[in-house]
Amino acid sequence: MTLRPATLATLEHFKKADWFVRVGQNLVDSGNITVPITIVSSWAEAIQHCQDSEWEWLLNESANIYRERLAKVAQKEFNTWNEHIRAVKEFSGPLVKAKLAPVQKEHDLPPKVESTLRWIVTMTLTEAEYAHITEPGYLTKLSFWIVNGHFPCDWKGEFPNGNLIIY
Secondary structure (H helix, E strand, C coil): CCCCHHHHHHHHHHHHCCCCCCCCCCCCCCCCCCCCEEECCCHHHHHHHHCCHHHHHHHHHHHHHHHHHHHHHCHHHHCCHHHHHHHHHHHHHHHHHHHHHHHHHHHCCCHHHHHHHHHHHHHHHHHHHCCCCCCCCHHHHHHHHHHCCCCEEEEECCCCCCEEEEC
């Protein structure tokens, strides 16, 4: 399957970004962020947050909300969802491994960090595949933090009202 130009551009954006260069740092430019942000100060804190079952639920639910929206507006395209997921996984898995490798080695990070990043990147690329049909969802918004050197690792409060936690 050939990826759409928007997906390839998003993939390129991920590749060019310097991941993890601002972990633990105060926000210099938070872009057009509309939710409160809490910054944790260590990998230990980030890992603890990342392993929160409610964070995992939020990531999965965000993907489900996007899928449901796509199914409502474009059933035919929705039927290709699994094909698109397989196609973007060919890129997202190796990309996350490569970007995470130096930090993984230095900090002995648990597999949950990689799986969180892989999920966000995979879903961001998938949302880019369907961006011509419906606007990208929450997981694409989380990717902002990855490409700007942070690690999104948890959410506190009732979604969508609440507080994003990043390292």
